[in-house]
Amino acid sequence: MNPAIFVVNAGSSSLKFALFGDGAALDPLAKGEVSGLGKSAHLRAQRMQTAAPATERELSGITSAADALSVVTDWIENNFLQVSFSAIGHRVVHGGSRFHAPILVDEPTLQELESLDPLAPQHQPYNLAAIRTLRQRYPRAAQIACFDTAFHAGWEDRARRIALPRKFYDAGVRRYGFHGLSFEFLSERVQTLVPGAQRVVLAHLGSGASICAVRDGRSVDSTMGFSVLDGLPMATRCGAIDPGVIFHLHRSHALDFDQIEHMLYYDSGLKGASGISADMRDLLASSAIEAAQAVELFVHHCVRSIGGLAAVLGGIEVLVFSGGIGWHAPSVRALICERLGFLGIGLDAVSNAANAERISAEGIGVCTLAIETNEELVIARHCRRLLASREGLVGQSRHRP
Numbered sequence: 001m002n003p004a005i006f007v008v009n010a011g012s013s014s015l016k017f018a019l020f021g022d023g024a025a026l027d028p029l030a031k032g033e034v035s036g037l038g039k040s041a042h043l044r045a046q047r048m049q050t051a052a053p054a055t056e057r058e059l060s061g062i063t064s065a066a067d068a069l070s071v072v073t074d075w076i077e078n079n080f081l082q083v084s085f086s087a088i089g090h091r092v093v094h095g096g097s098r099f100h101a102p103i104l105v106d107e108p109t110l111q112e113l114e115s116l117d118p119l120a121p122q123h124q125p126y127n128l129a130a131i132r133t134l135r136q137r138y139p140r141a142a143q144i145a146c147f148d149t150a151f152h153a154g155w156e157d158r159a160r161r162i163a164l165p166r167k168f169y170d171a172g173v174r175r176y177g178f179h180g181l182s183f184e185f186l187s188e189r190v191q192t193l194v195p196g197a198q199r200v201v202l203a204h205l206g207s208g209a210s211i212c213a214v215r216d217g218r219s220v221d222s223t224m225g226f227s228v229l230d231g232l233p234m235a236t237r238c239g240a241i242d243p244g245v246i247f248h249l250h251r252s253h254a255l256d257f258d259q260i261e262h263m264l265y266y267d268s269g270l271k272g273a274s275g276i277s278a279d280m281r282d283l284l285a286s287s288a289i290e291a292a293q294a295v296e297l298f299v300h301h302c303v304r305s306i307g308g309l310a311a312v313l314g315g316i317e318v319l320v321f322s323g324g325i326g327w328h329a330p331s332v333r334a335l336i337c338e339r340l341g342f343l344g345i346g347l348d349a350v351s352n353a354a355n356a357e358r359i360s361a362e363g364i365g366v367c368t369l370a371i372e373t374n375e376e377l378v379i380a381r382h383c384r385r386l387l388a389s390r391e392g393l394v395g396q397s398r399h400r401p
Contacts, residue, residue: 003086004029005383006076006141007376008069010090010130012122013037015068018376019076022086022387026380029080034059034068041068045075065126066133073137085141087387088134089379091181093123093228095147097172102150102382104390105131105143113145119227120178122265144386146379151180152212152219159221175225179204181375183212183219186320191217193358194367199313201306204373205332206323207235207278211302213309221312223305229264232301235278238268239301270294280325280332299335306336310343316366319345321359322373330355330370337368 003022008015015034021027032045032054041062046054055075062068076083090105094116103109110128117124127145135143160175162168186202200214209232210224223231223240233239241264249255255263263272271278274294276286283291310316319340320326321333330352337347344365352359352370360368 001084002082004083005380006085006088007379008090008130010065010126012126015065017072020380038063065130069133085138087142087144087383089144089383090131092127092145093120093148095149099147100150100153102144102146102386105145144383146382148178148180149176151184152177154218177222178224178228179210181378182373185374185378187214187217189371190318194318197318199315200318201309201316202320203326204323205326209234211305213312233298234269236266236269236271238264273297302336303339319368321370327370327372
């Protein structure tokens with residue numbers, strides 16, 4: 001049997017996966033997604049080292065991540081007969097104040113991570129349910145959790161602390177930052193494309209969106225803080241909001257806190273501001289004034305955040321766009337960058353329209369890039385390192401006199 005690393009990113013409405021050979025090169029073997037969970041589920045799965053077309057099929061009766069995992073693992077077992085999983089790596093959105101690096105998951109760890117479910121209700125329960133399901137199906141494979149918060153663990157107190165009574169900070173009410181697996185990949189890619197760059201702003205813009213300031217490869221601040229509601233307006237999440245609005249909604253509009261929470265996570269953002277769609281593609285294609293207003297709201301907050309994070313860094317050398325919007329929507333990139341000319345940011349219109357990797361104009365001070373992120377590869381790398389470390393420790397114990 002050939003060992004492989006299986007990477008899983010389980011969410012409420014989709015399950016993304018990738019398969020890598022468990023070797024130093026981490027050769028990509030397969031990738032895919034089950035989308036539309038709870039609605040019209042659809043499988044797309046691609047073998048990477050063959051010219052065969054991707055598998056595409058509609059799935060009936062597939063409503064949960066557990067159902068989707070069964071479909072995906074059956075597909076892998078049918079298409080890779082000689083593969084066994086040495087490790088299964090999971091994207092876990094929230095690591096809390098304790099988990100700052102990838103870990104092997106056991107039952108006490110799972111229970112501790114489940115206590116963080118309220119901080120990321122669109123992600124954490126589904127991330128952890130996938131771990132439970134795959135622990136049962138593949139008990140000999142190492143289950144490894146990789147945290148979106150870990151990349152931000154080195155923030156200084158001034159970035160992490162919320163201006164509340166100190167006892168709440170000690171109880172875990174602090175800023176954590178998210179999208180760390182994506183930012184880790186992007187930061188490493190920047191060092192290849194722009195060697196020596198020290199002050200970098202990374203914009204992960206998608207259905208979930210945040211922007212991160214990186215100095216010398218380390219995160220120093222981000223638009224997301226305590227929860228994934230914070231910062232930019234997103235597909236259905238509100239982004240930063242005056243806390244007084246919540247009290248007003250409760251007192252003057254008779255909404256209880258469960259209703260308010262649901263609205264802020266699922267009915268706000270682009271969806272709420274436009275009243276049309278949560279999908280940026282729909283809004284860009286629409287002639288409705290409400291769609292234009294929602295796009296303008298998103299762009300405004302991106303501009304404000306990039307400018308603010310550039311100030312935190314004391315300047316900016318590289319700006320990176322990624323995520324579903326950041327990588328796929330040249331018109332949104334153009335709207336953002338044309339307002340950041342005072343920072344030395346300017347796009348080459350042809351390169352931007354073509355979705356080239358380097359999209360900044362010649363002679364412009366700030367290098368602007370559009371990069372497809374690869375969280376799955378980052379997770380696979382962490383799994384390989386953790387397995388190698390574990391094997392080294394086992395080898396030491398075997399040879400200990």
